[in-house]
Amino acid sequence: MEAVLFYLFGALLLGGAIAAMTSRSAVAAVVWLIFAFVNAAGIYALLAAPVLAILQILIYAGAIMVLFLFVVMMLQGPTLKSELKSIGDRKWWLPVGAVLVALLNWMHGVSLEGFTNDAPAGFGEIKGVAELLLNKYMITFEMISLVLLVAIIGAVALASNKKGMPW
Amino acid sequence: MSVVVPSLLKITFLLTIILGLVPVLIWVERKGSAFIQDRTGPNRASIAGIRLAGLVHPIADVLKLMFKEDFRPEGSHKFLYALAPFLVFFIALLTYAVIPFGDFIEIAGVQYNLIVADLDIGILYVLAIASLGTYGVVMGGWASNNKYAFLGALRSTSQMISYEICMGLAIMGIMMVFSSLRLSDIAAGQGDLIWGFLPKWGIVVQPIGAILFIVAVFAETNRNPFDLPEGESELVSGYHLEYSSLKFALFFMAEYCNMVIGAALITTLFFGGWNIPWLSRDVIVSNVGIVMPIQLGLQFLLATVIALLFFMRAKREKNKFGDNRDREPVFMGVIATLSAAGAVVALGATPWTLGPGAASIYATLLQVGAFVGKVVFFCWVFIWVRWTLPRFRYDQLMSLGWKVMLPLGLANLVVTAIWLALV
Numbered sequence: 001m002e003a004v005l006f007y008l009f010g011a012l013l014l015g016g017a018i019a020a021m022t023s024r025s026a027v028a029a030v031v032w033l034i035f036a037f038v039n040a041a042g043i044y045a046l047l048a049a050p051v052l053a054i055l056q057i058l059i060y061a062g063a064i065m066v067l068f069l070f071v072v073m074m075l076q077g078p079t080l081k082s083e084l085k086s087i088g089d090r091k092w093w094l095p096v097g098a099v100l101v102a103l104l105n106w107m108h109g110v111s112l113e114g115f116t117n118d119a120p121a122g123f124g125e126i127k128g129v130a131e132l133l134l135n136k137y138m139i140t141f142e143m144i145s146l147v148l149l150v151a152i153i154g155a156v157a158l159a160s161n162k163k164g165m166p167w
Numbered sequence: 168m169s170v171v172v173p174s175l176l177k178i179t180f181l182l183t184i185i186l187g188l189v190p191v192l193i194w195v196e197r198k199g200s201a202f203i204q205d206r207t208g209p210n211r212a213s214i215a216g217i218r219l220a221g222l223v224h225p226i227a228d229v230l231k232l233m234f235k236e237d238f239r240p241e242g243s244h245k246f247l248y249a250l251a252p253f254l255v256f257f258i259a260l261l262t263y264a265v266i267p268f269g270d271f272i273e274i275a276g277v278q279y280n281l282i283v284a285d286l287d288i289g290i291l292y293v294l295a296i297a298s299l300g301t302y303g304v305v306m307g308g309w310a311s312n313n314k315y316a317f318l319g320a321l322r323s324t325s326q327m328i329s330y331e332i333c334m335g336l337a338i339m340g341i342m343m344v345f346s347s348l349r350l351s352d353i354a355a356g357q358g359d360l361i362w363g364f365l366p367k368w369g370i371v372v373q374p375i376g377a378i379l380f381i382v383a384v385f386a387e388t389n390r391n392p393f394d395l396p397e398g399e400s401e402l403v404s405g406y407h408l409e410y411s412s413l414k415f416a417l418f419f420m421a422e423y424c425n426m427v428i429g430a431a432l433i434t435t436l437f438f439g440g441w442n443i444p445w446l447s448r449d450v451i452v453s454n455v456g457i458v459m460p461i462q463l464g465l466q467f468l469l470a471t472v473i474a475l476l477f478f479m480r481a482k483r484e485k486n487k488f489g490d491n492r493d494r495e496p497v498f499m500g501v502i503a504t505l506s507a508a509g510a511v512v513a514l515g516a517t518p519w520t521l522g523p524g525a526a527s528i529y530a531t532l533l534q535v536g537a538f539v540g541k542v543v544f545f546c547w548v549f550i551w552v553r554w555t556l557p558r559f560r561y562d563q564l565m566s567l568g569w570k571v572m573l574p575l576g577l578a579n580l581v582v583t584a585i586w587l588a589l590v
Binding site: 067 | 244246247286287288291292294295296298299301302305306309317320321324325328331348
């Protein structure tokens with residue numbers, strides 16, 4: 001069951017990613033990327049990380065990609081003609097792809113010591129995540145929120161129509 | 168096997184309730200708006216002369232929409248245009264998976280929880296699905312290649328993003344009070360009493376959170392006074408302007424499904440879920456011989472009064488229109504009479520003597536009934552508000568969301584945290 005679901009989500013994820021790269025319309029590309037993110041969430045859920053899976057949908061697929069879609073639509077307008085070139089026009093992706101495949105092949109041979117054990121009980125559950133975030137990694141967690149706060153202040157400053165800072 | 172069959176039964180039950188409520192809600196919307204505006208409302212559709220006070224209209228709607236041309240505007244994006252209504256409807260139905268519609272039902276000694284997926288992170292799931300709900304609307308509006316539809320989609324996106332934050336903040340207060348993200352825990356926690364007499368409902372412990380949440384849900388479902396994405400006077404009908412046939416029907420049904428979800432979430436988080444105040448499950452089961460006759464007696468009394476009111480209205484307005492419409496209140500009167508008669512028959516059969524197994528099932532039915540009753544009440548509130556309040560202006564909407572509700576939500580969260588730390 002798990003293997004079937006893994007290959008299903010994996011295939012859909014890859015298909016979505018490929019469609020995102022090859023689609024001629026930028027809006028369709030964003031939609032395919034959202035599809036890929038949702039399937040990545042499915043794989044997280046299979047890896048005993050339900051919180052990560054939900055956050056992936058909530059933050060990446062839900063919040064960030066809405067803004068992407070918003071911007072792409074506003075720039076492209078309601079017309080559907082795209083000026084994007086097809087990926088087939090570019091030849092440099094062949095050597096890059098070959099290197100990537102070689103890397104993946106090498107990684108497959110590396111033994112992941114320390115990562116092959118089963119996850120401890122309650123590892124990916126909300127309680128386990130919360131205990132790690134608010135105890136062991138508290139400082140880092142707060143630092144990240146500080147970085148986000150700076151970004152919010154920057155956005156407000158940029159968006160305010162007065163000259164200079166809003167305060 | 169032991170998991171699959173009960174799950175399928177639960178999903179079937181929920182889908183029956185939700186999809187069954189949709190045509191009834193459409194009827195209530197039309198008749199309710201007519202009642203509020205002192206009209207009679209639609210009632211001309213009939214099957215062989217039977218009109219059922221306008222209940223035939225949803226059937227006529229479905230037939231009309233099924234046989235309409237499935238139109239696709241020129242220059243629209245073929246795939247996204249077709250995908251959008253399905254996405255909207257699919258996402259509207261997904262949320263029900265985590266909403267508990269009862270405590271548990273005991274059949275042949277086995278307890279089945281009355282929730283499809285009792286997720287540890289049920290609230291986050293609700294928020295995640297709500298955030299996906301935007302896409303169908305945006306895609307539909309954009310793919311139609313129509314500027315009114317596109318403007319509607321843009322309005323809808325910005326509105327949903329803005330009010331999602333308030334919704335999250337309101338939910339966080341509840342999460343902190345009941346210290347769980349599991350919706351069944353939150354529903355069960357609301358069965359307690361504060362100081363021995365006050366039900367510990369969400370609205371009692373989080374009054375500001377409840378108001379913020381209800382307002383945010385109205386905005387998320389794009390219902391009046393937040394229906395700017397549709398705004399008929401400005402945008403014709405917004406994001407589903409270019410849709411016809413069953414694709415439009417899907418958008419239309421999704422709106423009502425979202426309304427039922429909104430009502431179910433308000434009930435579960437702030438109005439006790441399936442709990443009946445002061446009447447816990449144990450009390451019902453051990454005193455079934457007292458509770459059940461009282462419930463049936465109350466049902467009989469209430470139904471009789473309602474039936475009498477409707478019959479009197481029918482008599483009073485006998486010659487108002489001079490045609491079949493004058494007899495409409497009789498329809499509601501007959502339904503109320505049937506309910507009263509059912510109560511009498513049940514009283515005569517004395518089912519409370521059947522033993523503890525039957526008492527347990529009765530308690531479950533009573534709790535599921537309480538949940539469905541509250542959901543139906545909040546669906547009515549949605550309709551009530553729509554036909555009472557005018558629409559916001561767009562800048563008013565944004566300043567309400569960002570300048571009033573967001574600070575209020577944050578303040579509510581801080582006060583809740585301090586209060587919880589002190590108590």
